[in-house]
Amino acid sequence: MAQASQRIPAVAGLFYPADPHSLHAQVAGFLAAAMPGEMVAAPKAVVVPHAGYIYSGAVAASAYAELTQRRDTIRRVLILCPTHRVYVRGMAVPAAQSFLTPLGAVAVDREAWLAASSLPGVIVDDQPHAEEHAIEVQLPFLQSTLDHFTILPIAVGDADPAQVAAVLEALWGGPETLIVISSDLSHYHPYRQAQFRDKATITQIRQLDATLDGEQACGAGAINGLLLAARRHHLTPHLLDLRNSGDTAGDRSRVVGYASIAFSDDNNHAHH
Template identity: 35%
Template sequence: MIVRPAQVAGKLYPADADDLITDISQNLLYFPVGNTFPYALVVPHGDMTRCGLSSAAAFRHLSKYYPYINNVIIIGCASVGSMGASLPICDEYSTPLGRVKVAQRYMQSLALFPFVHKSDKEHFKSTAIETQLPYLQTCLAEFQILPILIGEMSLLDINSLLASLPLNRKTLTVLALDIDRSEQRCFDHREQQLFNSYLNYIKSENRHIINAEHLGMQNGLNCVNLNYQSYIVH
């Protein structure tokens, strides 16, 4: 059993489990319960003190639908210079809230693509996957994850990868992207390229994307101080 330990607990989010749950719960309660069944969430992956509310605006939409979701695909950008799509070798990810299993069955099918490889080195370096787990562990019951880090890839390969992912009401996709709320663009150009590819993909699937904090603003909450943008895809 190979377990990826928490790399940024105490740095990007609290290392103490009680403090972590308290912070996440407070952020979630800032927003009303969503009425839209989410197909996917687009959320930031930085320091919880800076982007926790933006993440909560999206994850709050899981409140009514958590019993139905037991698989989560988490997609982020790999490190500069990485080629293709990277899957982890590890069996589980660990956070202060416990361990999360990696969906080995789905990984085996994805590994058949010539542009997909396995690398714990990439997944140990990246924080994009780990920073989503505490919110998922708080908002969902039992679930497993399919973590994917995207490096340099052709548009055709990205579309092939996205089209091969499981599509059902038990599966949620989480895109870990730091998007500047004022500019409506990713801070990193590689993340923007991934976001553009995903927007084209969901358009072809007749999906719609909306600002995650839209309901909060409708209910009179002040979201003007949020620096990061999050979205709901339905």
């Protein structure tokens, strides 16, 4: 079966503007307005939401704004997301060699792809990626904050957190490698109840407690893998923003929670 070498956008014009100029302007606006949260020393990993930009773009921007000082350093971005449409046992990397957005194409990192696809629990399949929005909506932010970078998109399905951590470990690299976990928090609770639930989830993440479930975060599998790896590498999570759709663009009867969290090695950075 012939595989397309390029993955075309599935949610341009739905989750974010399809017109490159409007998209560029919207992302630039979010980044300019991003309020610095806790100061973060060179984040190694970020957890960011993946709803339509009017709902979660401002929250995501608080993490991406932290990357601009490292736009020359970061060369490779591992992007992990849940699978919203296709059941995957384990994890899936795409056969596609690049992901297209209205801002241009982003190449899939060949070396990382070869390393990942040989690991236990990882399959090569374009299907989980074809209609999946959770990685796609991150790309215009990366294209707006980094200079030259490749990506490794990983759709995390029914996977053991230790297996996810093993993939991260194999591709950990140095300062040139950034990990992006695409995940929303609680789904469709009333506003106050969602705030309460999401705060509890954040507390668990701060404790590097890798037992999140899908009710707490749709990307729980990927986050748990990161938390195991973060513990091993002594990374500290910093909450940059925590809001929900009732704060941004939705009504408050049934909301979706969004957080931006950056993980950094706070003990080991040199002050130049």
